Amino acid sequence: MARTDPKKDVVIVGLGWTGAIMGIELASEGLEILALERGPDRSTVPDFKYPEVIDELEYGIRFGFMQRPKNSTITVRRTGDEVAQPMRRLGSFLPGDGVGGAGIHWNGQTWRPMENEYRLRSYVEEEFGAEAIPEDMTIQDWGVTAEELEPYYDRFEYMAGISGQAGNINGKIIEGGNPFEAPRSRDYPLPPLKQTVDAKLFAEAARGMGYHPFPRPAANASEAWTNEYGMQLGPCNFCGFCERYGCINYSKSSPQTCILDALKRYPNFSYRVNSEVLRVDLAPDGQTATGVTYWDEEAQEEVTQSADLVILAAYQLHNVHLMLLSGIGEPYDPQSGEGVTGKNYSYQMNGGTTMFFRDVDFNPFAGAGSVGMAIDDFAINQIDFGAEGFIGGSYIVAGNSNGQPIRGISLPEGTPEWGAGWKQGIGEWYGHSMSIGSHGSCLSYRDCHLDLDPTYTDRHGRPLMRMTFDWKPNDIRMTQFMKRKIEEIAQSMNPDSWQSSFKGEGARYDIRPYQTTHNVGGSIMGTDPNTSAVNRYLQAWGQHNVFVLGAGAFPQNIQYNPTGAVGALAYWAARAIREDYLPNPGPLV
Amino acid sequence: MRTLLNIVLGLVVLGGVALLAFIAVPVQPTPPQQQVAADWQPEEGQGEYAMRLADCAACHTAPGGERFAGGRAIESPLGTIYSSNITPDDETGIGGWSLEDFRAALYDGMRPDGTHLYPAMPYENYRKLTEEDVRALYHYFIEEVEPVQNAAPEADLPFPFDQRWTLRGWKWLALDEPGFRADTDDPVLARGEYIVEGPGHCSACHTPRNAIMAEAAVDTSDEAFLSGGEIAGWTAPALRGPGSAIAGWSQEDLVAIFSTGRNAHAAVNGEMQLVIQDSTQYMSEEDLAAMSAYLVGLNEGVLLERSEDVTETEALIASADPDMPLGARLYIDNCNACHFANGRGADEVFPELDGNSLVTAESPTGLISMILGGSELPSTPKRPYSLRMPGFSDRLTDEEVAELASFVRQGWSNDAAVVSADDVADLRGEAEAKVE
Incomplete structure (x- = not known):
């Protein structure tokens, strides 16, 4: 069974943050747009309705809002000589599913990268010499600068109603903000969230050591907010159910709270759910896309949807998968280093120290996804890579996002893991612990990449995508450096006990425990078609009417959570399409 | 005897003729009120x-x-x-x-x-x-x-109301005299008054009905006009006088509620949502301003009885005392997340409950229906978000809804009568049917 639907001007693959942003920006141009979302529709009421969504078992453990591996997964190996196996259960990262995508179940930590992160290779070469870069490290410049992207970060942050405290407005350092951040043109739209006890204690200790604590920027609204589309957020009530949940309270910035109802008013915009795009169709000469073919779950048939413009706005893994399946860009070959699609897959290097205080009540049930105080004194632009022997950096933060009963309780080392001893430990220690975390960069390497698996296929018969990734000594040295810095702060706080969890020498990537849903690279941006998959406007080098959004564009991972940069790049690409591409369709570079 | 009979017969015939005429002689339609080419x-x-x-x-x-x-x-x-x-x-x-x-x-x-x-x-x-x-x-x-x-x-009306004659x-x-006569010399206020009295037909709901079910007043000059009425069992709040739902609202507040269904104080509910959806959101800036200025004028001198101090209600909620009354506890568990301990909600997103006309309405029908079935705001160009409050009918018993409704009706500066579980039971079926 198959059908062909009438042509559209634009087809958007995926209706999460980037699909919604591109949808509304292009809808305002009057184009006929169809967005295809593989998952179901979702709205605050009824899908995130109180109290049903406050269910840790259903959504925190059983991943109610995530993709199902039986429908969509990858194969994984750590090195080129291993045989990749399918990921049959979610663990290390949690791609979303359905309208809103991962934008519904994130914590809301909304950062801007440091200026030098956009030009990391040039920065290292200039400051520390080309020999500081290990032979197998394939870091690249993005092809855009912080200055160029500033207006688009500003736009994203005001659209999403971010709560925070500026540290550098047009070069002027602002007390209480992050003094090391790239200059911004104005303050955050909303004041910072009120801080939790752990964040206050951490900030005090950090200040005592001469560091510069500032509130972590949050997509959890500190006050009511109305954005440029007239969409609205209500103040966060610190219910402590952000990550893995949709927000009950219209308080977390998401496509639902910030864009979708405004977008749905455009008669020239429509969207279809339960519609998974199988491939991008190319013209016989391969120079342009003609549209997409998708699987209509309700009709149980393949649909050919032609369009003048194809926007890949799915999760990073799925965008790269579609490019590999469709012949967009030369697939990357780690042996020769040739090819671009699938190149420079990267992840995030995190670690943390947990402290126990018998006499402090942390009230962990009151939390928000991005509450917290952070320091950037060990950021990627503050470290002497030559002296420390690694390239990278991290922000360090304390802030209580939740006190959920199944996953949210830390116990001191040595506490039994079950039975009466465990029960006693829970009784003694619930509400008496806090953590300081390091959220660090993860660079790109010659062998870490994405390609098509030679063996396994998905339910549509397509080859699964294969991930080859392992931790590297450079990034482990970075996180060990952060461990030393964090433990100094922790000890200065005089806890009853403390314990650390950082990757150590020889650590191998383990797909099972949750780490972070910050998968990046594979559709990297750049200025050279031989080393990047898309140009600086996220336009495919070989097919000018295909744009690839999302964190796949990062040539290596930043030391921050990716959503801020993902949002800014979406607005950056939207501007290029509206003002430069539509009047004169063709390569923008 | 015969004379009396003739008189009676005569009266019956006369009455019959009059009745026939009443039914059959055409009504003279009202002529145009202005000359238009x-x-x-x-x-x-x-x-x-x-x-x-x-x-x-x-x-x-x-x-x-x-x-x-x-x-x-x-x-x-x-x-x-x-x-x-x-x-x-x-x-x-x-x-x-x-x-x-x-x-x-x-x-x-x-x-x-x-x-x-x-x-x-x-x-x-x-x-x-x-x-x-x-x-x-x-x-x-x-x-x-x-x-x-x-x-x-x-x-579908019973006899004798099915007799249209x-x-x-x-x-x-x-019926009053036809035509509009402004109560003011100010052309802007007069325009606002015209919209409210005439085409806007606000008084159809917001004015009480008299003994023959007609609007008790149709003119601004009469204080009964817009002094509160009823629609589908819900109280259509007073828009003037001591119980005015819009006392203390600015012209901007009124423009916001007409154009978007929400403002810093309230969100529209019940039948008023249709008014926003189909009518007021399309009004010109000038007409919205005129209508709002007129309504602000109607409320001049009406004072808000609301203190800025922490109320007993707020203190009770904040105390987190496990022994607090059921109504307060239910408020914390179900309402506090959005409407907050001070009952003030958040501008344009979560309506105030302190002083909210739906909460304090004489008839608790609207409030109970809202708790049971929730509500969804209309989407408008200025505020496209169809913000939706979920219903709680699947979560609260009739007794609990009654306790909760009574708590908010008497919380903060509110002072309305308590609600019984029977009131809730009557409305539960309706709310659940609406959800389905």
């Missing part, structure tokens, strides 16, 4: 705008039905009335009506065949329409609207 044509969009002002769509469109094709059930205390088809369909609509026919419907509640319209059609208010607006509306419905064939069901007598008693 015979060849006058509305400007582009003027007809549609007049339709928006008069909010014809809300009643004359059935849920899920074709626009203006009628059939919407309108619950009256006497029974169900169905709105008529006002598309220009010859058979089932108003196709073939003359301007005079059309004006008679608006001014006198008459169909061309002499049938009296039930006063669910607000001709008490439409009698004030200017001739230009009548002409604009006529042009719109005859020339611009597509005909739709759809016969609206007959009204008796309405002639009702009209003698109920």
Whole structure:
């Protein structure tokens, strides 16, 4: 069974943050747009309705809002000589599913990268010499600068109603903000969230050591907010159910709270759910896309949807998968280093120290996804890579996002893991612990990449995508450096006990425990078609009417959570399409 | 004896003749109230705008039905009335009506065949329409609207209310002089007053009904006008006087609620959502400003009885005392997340409960229905978000809803009567049917 639907001007693959942003920006141009979302529709009421969504078992453990591996997964190996196996259960990262995508179940930590992160290779070469870069490290410049992207970060942050405290407005350092951040043109739209006890204690200790604590920027609204589309957020009530949940309270910035109802008013915009795009169709000469073919779950048939413009706005893994399946860009070959699609897959290097205080009540049930105080004194632009022997950096933060009963309780080392001893430990220690975390960069390497698996296929018969990734000594040295810095702060706080969890020498990537849903690279941006998959406007080098959004564009991972940069790049690409591409369709570079 | 018989017989005959005349002699329709040239044509969009002002769509469109094709059930205390088809369909609509026919419907509640319209059609208010607006509306419905064939069901009223001819007598008693006369010399305020009294027909809901079920007042000069009424069992709050729902609101607050259904204090609920959806969001900035200025003027000198101090209610909630009364506990568990301990919510997103007219309404029907079934705001260009409060009927028993409703009715500065579980039980079925 198959059908062909009438042509559209634009087809958007995926209706999460980037699909919604591109949808509304292009809808305002009057184009006929169809967005295809593989998952179901979702709205605050009824899908995130109180109290049903406050269910840790259903959504925190059983991943109610995530993709199902039986429908969509990858194969994984750590090195080129291993045989990749399918990921049959979610663990290390949690791609979303359905309208809103991962934008519904994130914590809301909304950062801007440091200026030098956009030009990391040039920065290292200039400051520390080309020999500081290990032979197998394939870091690249993005092809855009912080200055160029500033207006688009500003736009994203005001659209999403971010709560925070500026540290550098047009070069002027602002007390209480992050003094090391790239200059911004104005303050955050909303004041910072009120801080939790752990964040206050951490900030005090950090200040005592001469560091510069500032509130972590949050997509959890500190006050009511109305954005440029007239969409609205209500103040966060610190219910402590952000990550893995949709927000009950219209308080977390998401496509639902910030864009979708405004977008749905455009008669020239429509969207279809339960519609998974199988491939991008190319013209016989391969120079342009003609549209997409998708699987209509309700009709149980393949649909050919032609369009003048194809926007890949799915999760990073799925965008790269579609490019590999469709012949967009030369697939990357780690042996020769040739090819671009699938190149420079990267992840995030995190670690943390947990402290126990018998006499402090942390009230962990009151939390928000991005509450917290952070320091950037060990950021990627503050470290002497030559002296420390690694390239990278991290922000360090304390802030209580939740006190959920199944996953949210830390116990001191040595506490039994079950039975009466465990029960006693829970009784003694619930509400008496806090953590300081390091959220660090993860660079790109010659062998870490994405390609098509030679063996396994998905339910549509397509080859699964294969991930080859392992931790590297450079990034482990970075996180060990952060461990030393964090433990100094922790000890200065005089806890009853403390314990650390950082990757150590020889650590191998383990797909099972949750780490972070910050998968990046594979559709990297750049200025050279031989080393990047898309140009600086996220336009495919070989097919000018295909744009690839999302964190796949990062040539290596930043030391921050990716959503801020993902949002800014979406607005950056939207501007290029509206003002430069539509009047004169063709390569923008 | 014979004389007496003749007199009685004579009176009976006379009465019979009078009754026949009452039923059969045509009513003289009200003439135009202003002179407008015979060849006058509305400007582009003027007809549609007049339709928006008069909010014809809300009643004359059935849920899920074709626009203006009628059939919407309108619950009256006497029974169900169905709105008529006002598309220009010859058979089932108003196709073939003359301007005079059309004006008679608006001014006198008459169909061309002499049938009296039930006063669910607000001709008490439409009698004030200017001739230009009548002409604009006529042009719109005859020339611009597509005909739709759809016969609206007959009204379902018991005897004697099903005898439409008796309405002639009702009209003698109920109808005021036709035409609009402003209560002010200020042209802006007068425009606002015209919209409210005339096409906007605000008093159809917001003014109490008198002994014969007519609006107790149709003019600003009468203090009963807009002093609060009822619609479908919900209280339509007073818009002036001591219990005014909009006391203390600024002109901007009023413009916001008319154009978006929400403002810093409140969110519209019940039937008023249809008014925003179909009428006021389309009004021009000038008309919104005029109507709002007029309503602010109506409330001059009405003081808000609300203290800025921490109230006992807020202190009780903040105490987190496990022994607090059930109503307060239910508030914390179900409402506090959005409406907060101080009952003030958040601007334009979460309505205030302290001083909220739905909460403190004499009839608790609206509040109980809201708790049980929730509510969804209409999407408008300025505020597209259809913000939705979930219903709690699946989570709270009748007793719990009653405790909760009583708590908020008496919380903060509110001082309304408590609610019983029976009140809730009556409304639960309705709310659940609505969800399905």
